Amino acid sequence: MNTIIVLAYIVSSILFIFGLKMLSKATTAARGNQISAVGMLIAIVATLLYNGMDYKWIVLGMVIGGGIGTIAAIRVPMTSMPEFVALFNGTGGLASMLVGWVEYNKALGTSNIHELVPMIAIYLAILIGGVTFTGSMIAYAKLAERIDGKPFLYRGQQVVNALVLIVLVAAGVFYIAFPETVATLPAFYLALVLSLMLGVLVTIPIGGADMPVVISLLNSYSGLAACAAGFVISNTVLIVAGSLVGASGIILTNIMCKAMNRSLGHVLFSGFGAAGGTSASAQAEAGEVKAITAEDAYYVLEAASSVVFVPGYGMAVAQAQHAVRELGELLESNGAEVKYAVHPVAGRMPGHMNVLLAEANVPYEQLVEMDDINPTIENVDVCVVIGANDVVNPAAREDESSPIYGMPIINVDLARSCFVLKRSMRSGFAGVENPLFFKENTRMLFGDAKASLVALIDQFKGS
Amino acid sequence: MEMLLLLFTFVLAIFLGFELISKVPSQLHTPLMSGSNAISGISIVGALMAAGLAEDSKLGIALGLIAVICASINVFGGYLVTHRMLSMFKTKGGDR
Numbered sequence: 313m314n315t316i317i318v319l320a321y322i323v324s325s326i327l328f329i330f331g332l333k334m335l336s337k338a339t340t341a342a343r344g345n346q347i348s349a350v351g352m353l354i355a356i357v358a359t360l361l362y363n364g365m366d367y368k369w370i371v372l373g374m375v376i377g378g379g380i381g382t383i384a385a386i387r388v389p390m391t392s393m394p395e396f397v398a399l400f401n402g403t404g405g406l407a408s409m410l411v412g413w414v415e416y417n418k419a420l421g422t423s424n425i426h427e428l429v430p431m432i433a434i435y436l437a438i439l440i441g442g443v444t445f446t447g448s449m450i451a452y453a454k455l456a457e458r459i460d461g462k463p464f465l466y467r468g469q470q471v472v473n474a475l476v477l478i479v480l481v482a483a484g485v486f487y488i489a490f491p492e493t494v495a496t497l498p499a500f501y502l503a504l505v506l507s508l509m510l511g512v513l514v515t516i517p518i519g520g521a522d523m524p525v526v527i528s529l530l531n532s533y534s535g536l537a538a539c540a541a542g543f544v545i546s547n548t549v550l551i552v553a554g555s556l557v558g559a560s561g562i563i564l565t566n567i568m569c570k571a572m573n574r575s576l577g578h579v580l581f582s583g584f585g586a587a588g589g590t591s592a593s594a595q596a597e598a599g600e601v602k603a604i605t606a607e608d609a610y611y612v613l614e615a616a617s618s619v620v621f622v623p624g625y626g627m628a629v630a631q632a633q634h635a636v637r638e639l640g641e642l643l644e645s646n647g648a649e650v651k652y653a654v655h656p657v658a659g660r661m662p663g664h665m666n667v668l669l670a671e672a673n674v675p676y677e678q679l680v681e682m683d684d685i686n687p688t689i690e691n692v693d694v695c696v697v698i699g700a701n702d703v704v705n706p707a708a709r710e711d712e713s714s715p716i717y718g719m720p721i722i723n724v725d726l727a728r729s730c731f732v733l734k735r736s737m738r739s740g741f742a743g744v745e746n747p748l749f750f751k752e753n754t755r756m757l758f759g760d761a762k763a764s765l766v767a768l769i770d771q772f773k774g775s
Numbered sequence: 776m777e778m779l780l781l782l783f784t785f786v787l788a789i790f791l792g793f794e795l796i797s798k799v800p801s802q803l804h805t806p807l808m809s810g811s812n813a814i815s816g817i818s819i820v821g822a823l824m825a826a827g828l829a830e831d832s833k834l835g836i837a838l839g840l841i842a843v844i845c846a847s848i849n850v851f852g853g854y855l856v857t858h859r860m861l862s863m864f865k866t867k868g869g870d871r
Contacts, residue, residue, distance in 0.1 A: 328814055329795065335810045336799045342861040345810050349854045352817065359820045365827035369840045373826055377847025384848070385855035393860070397809050400852045404815045407846035411821035414829070414838045429778045531808050534815040541821045543781055551781060552788045553817040559792025560811045564804060656801050663804030670863040681801055 320358035321549035327351030328553050332560060338676070355549050377403075390671040391628050394661035395455035398448045398527055401534050405444025408537035409507070412437030415544045416500060425491040433543035435484045439507045441537040446511030448530050454520065455660055461520035470581075473513050480506040514580065521625070521702060523660040525568045525579045532561025564662055571656035571682075573708075573719040601737065604755035606764060609731055610771035616693035618649045620685060622722055623665045624658045626699015626734070626761050633672040635765035636698060640674065642772040648693075652678055653685040653722050655703035686723050695724040697732045697748075699761050705746045729753045733761045806860050813853025819846035 328351045334344025360370070381400070388396045412434045419425045419434075453459045480503055487499040518526050535557025542550025569576050613619065621636055640650045652674060654665045666679060689695070697704055706725045707714040724730045725748050732749060734756060748754055757764050799807055826839030 328817075329791065332792075332811060332814065333795050335807050336796045336803060338800060338802060338864070341803055341806055341810075341864070342858070345806070345813075345854065345857045345861060348810065348814055352814070352819075352850055352854070355817060355820055356823065359823045360827075362824065362827070365823075366829070367827065369826040369829070369836055370823055370843060373822070373840045373843025374847045377844035378851045380844075381848040381850065381852030382855060385852045385859065388856065390860075390863075393805065393809075393856070396852070396856065397805070397812060400809070400849050400856070401812050401815070403845040404812065404818055404849035404853075407816075407822050407842045407849065408818040410838045410842035410845070411818060411825055414825040414835055414842070417832065417834055417838070528808055531812050531815070534812065538815050538818040538821075539785065541818050543778070543785075545821050545824060546777060546781060547820060547824075548781070548784055550817055550820055551785050553814050555785055555788035556792040556795070557811045557815040559789050560796050560807065563793065563796050564799070564808060567799070567804070654801060656804070661805060662808055663801055663806070666802045667805045667860055667863070670860075673863075676802055676864060679802065 314362075317358045317361055318548070320354050321547075324351040324355040324358070325549055325552040327354070328556055332556055351553075355553075390667055391631055392456070393667055394523065394527065394659070394664060395452045397661060398452040398455060398530065401527070401530050402445045402448030402452065404534045405441045405448060405530075405537050407441075408534070408541040409438050409441025409445060409504075411541040412441060412544050413504065420497070428488070430544060430546075431488045431491070433540055435488060435503065437537060437540035437544050438504055439480070439484075439510075440533055440540055442504065442507030443511040443514070444530055444533040444537050446508045447515040447526075447533070448511075450512055450515040451523065451526055451530060454515075455523060463519040464516040469517060473510075476506055476510055476513060480510065517581075518579065520660065521657070522572075522579050524657045524662045524664070525565055525572070525576070527661045528561055528564040528568055529576070532558050532565060535559075535561055568657055568662055571720065601749050602755050604731065604757055606757065606767035606771060609755065609757055610768055610775075612729065612731075613643060613648075613694055613696075613768065614646065614772070614775070616643070616648050618692050619643050619651075619694045619696060620680075620689070620692050620724075620727070621650070621652045622695055622697045622700050622704055622724055623652065623654065623669070624698065624700025624703060625660060625664075626701075628659055628664065628668055628699070630699060630761035632698060632762040632765055633668040633674075635762050635769065637669070637672040637674050639765050639769050639772070640678070642769060646772070650678060651680050651685065653680050653682065653695075655682050655700070655722055658700055658703050682720060682722050689723050689726050690728075692727040693729065695727040695730045697724055697730065697734075698765075699733065701734075701746055704748055706751070707745070707747055710747070724748065725751050725754070727753070729755065731755050731757050733757050733759075733764050735760060802864065806857055806864075809853055809860065810857040813850060813857060816846050816849035816853055819843065819850055822846040 331344045331348025334340035454461045483499045483503040535554045539554030704724045708716045708719040708721045822842035826843045829835035
């Protein structure tokens with residue numbers, strides 16, 4: 313029987329590999345997801361074939377968990393997608409951690425407790441799983457705005473983190489090296505609690521706009537946690553699937569970091585934003601802000617032959633994606649060429665804007681990436697910036713003293729004219745003044761993004 | 776020896792993972808992330824074994840049960856949400 317199980321694991325590993333490969337191409341992505349789901353089904357069924365399995369807890373757990381997951385997946389609005397991805401990610405990490413805990417519990421009082429490698433694997437499964445779990449929960453809370461999304465910094469933060477890390481390692485070394493003392497079990501629990509704490513400590517200093525990096529990194533961790541759990545129970549399919557996820561998560565994290573021109577270490581440890589705020593706002597900008605009414609904006613848009621929308625997190629907050637698409641269609645039927653330029657880190661997770669625009673039925677031929685729009689942006693009549701700020705900040709190109717200097721941006725300031733839909737003059741996440749707002753060809757359309765768009769749509773329909 | 780084989784598998788799979796995904800259009804960043812997130816729910820295999828082979832250990836049963844619940848949320852939620860997302864991506868000439 314065990315041979316059949318192992319063979320089934322090989323099949324499901326192959327399906328995961330193909331599934332992941334297909335997920336990275338637009339035409340095959342949906343298929344790829346289904347193939348990987350079949351792989352998962354095979355792995356689950358194969359596992360149930362092990363001798364001596366008691367199904368009652370399994371069935372109970374799968375009914376409860378499957379029910380919660382299914383309902384959540386069906387009901388979650390697309391605007392809440394970042395926090396739900398974080399939530400699902402966290403549950404995976406917790407499961408891996410618990411697998412480690414259960415195995416340690418089983419090994420207690422047997423000779424297995426002296427086996428070095430499985431004990432190290434248990435330690436790693438609990439460490440990585442625990443960090444993934446609490447880190448994802450903090451990310452969830454920040455994204456869902458249950459807690460403040462700003463970086464949380466305090467004096468001596470690095471020292472506290474370092475201390476936690478040292479005690480965590482010491483506790484681990486102790487319970488692995490001395491498996492049969494009175495202090496062994498307390499050391500194990502200490503390591504477990506500190507792993508959970510570490511996840512909180514490393515995630516709270518990271519601000520909202522760095523979330524795309526954090527989420528993809530946590531995604532990678534959840535894979536590595538599964539991998540460690542695989543070493544704990546000597547299971548190949550866990551190791552293969554876990555490492556695939558770990559590797560792909562790191563690739564995605566890398567793409568996000570490049571899009572911000574920052575290193576991973578800088579994102580994780582700098583607490584960007586809170587620090588840069590004062591110095592940047594001190595330098596007063598020359599020039600004045602020119603506001604525009606919806607009516608005047610309409611006349612410009614009506615005459616434009618090419619319009620590019622640049623969405624940001626503000627579009628998600630205002631849930632304005634449907635209004636954007638409606639205005640885009642009106643402009644198209646008015647004869648203008650309409651495109652949507654998406655910055656890789658716009659929003660709160662990788663690809664956030666693409667998901668929202670797809671939900672609003674924007675055909676993906678109209679979506680263009682940053683590198684494709686920038687060379688031709690001088691020929692664009694109007695750029696409409698909707699709730700984006702740092703990703704269109706020309707200071708990243710011009711001002712060497714700016715904290716975001718060097719970050720690739722969409723050069724909306726080089727277009728013939730630029731409308732910025734914005735609630736107020738508040739600076740963006742990075743706390744950096746945006747010289748774009750003071751440029752000669754920029755007009756500010758103040759107000760809620762959705763309300764402003766609806767006003768423009770009404771102007772078009774009224775004409 | 777068995778551990779070494781597992782280590783071998785691990786190293787190869789990591790390399791495979793890096794080779795597998797080279798250039799991803801930003802369009803697919805979210806689906807790739809949530810799709811691979813669903814795959815990381817593979818820890819359900821460990822959870823099932825923990826819950827199914829716990830025997831009489833009360834702590835084992837409790838932890839195993841929670842592990843199965845969590846991993847199932849990850850698996851079911853992850854795949855369905857990815858599917859929902861991908862079915863929204865349509866082309867202009869397609870079935871809009």
